[in-house]
Amino acid sequence: MVADDFPNIAHPGHPVIRAIRGRMRAGGRRPAGESPSSKLGLVVEGGGMRGVISGGALLAMDALGLAEAFDEVYAESAGAINGSYFLAGQAVLGSRIYFEDIANARFINPLRVRRILDLDFLVDADPIPVRNAVANGCTHILVLLTRPPAYRDRGFRGPLWLAARLPLGKKWNTGLVHALLREKCNRYNAARDLAFGSARPERPASIAVICPDGHSHGVARLTRDSVRLRAALMASREQAVELFRGAG
Secondary structure, three states: OOHHHOOOEOOOOOHHHHHHHHHHHOOOOOOOOOOOOOOEEEEEOOOHHHHHHHHHHHHHHHHOOOOOOOOEEEEOOHHHHHHHHHHOOOHHHHHHHHHHOOOOOOOOOOOOHHHOOOHHHHOOOOOOOHHHHHHOOOOEEEEEOOOOOOOOOOOOOOOHHHHHHOHHHOOOOHHHHHHHHHHHHHHHHHHHHHHHOOOOOOOOOEEEEEOOOOOOOOOOOOOOOHHHHHHHHHHHHHHHHHHHHOOO
């Protein structure tokens, strides 16, 4: 991975990490000397069971006393659940859900055909709501992603007639489904481009990204292997701990 290709990858000296570190030292509050116009935002990606990766980072941040450090939190799907537990100071409880409560056929069942591809997959409103954080005036934004930097969404690669029939068991217009799937793919990649710094934000904002290095720890949207999920959680947790402990 070339740093120049992904300039917003978080590192100890990044302005966003320094801002978070300052609030950590101040007990989660705005420290003396911080600009009154500064607004610290947190963006958390979803992704089904991949949410265990962002959950691991939030687990570390909760332990470091950062639950009250952010002015605004933006999250989607599993990320919204993780963010809610984090803000409540219950990140430990929230993270355990992935490998204790939902890594089973009751939640993920490939034989339950009509509910594998649902409306959440088809018309996802805002897969990585970093643009919303920028639009609402966040000057420093930490983005927790569940896929490695080089990942690109290539869109739905199955037959369109299948996608048109699966959501809720109804038949959808194939052209509409194609447009929605293409739009979802484009919006997801555009959000990643903004997060990683290959696209400019509409207003000044410093953005830092925490994400897996090179792979997603073997965790996908439908992973049910509790050992693999637990390992991904701990790897993400350790990554965040090292990042914030190394900040100056």
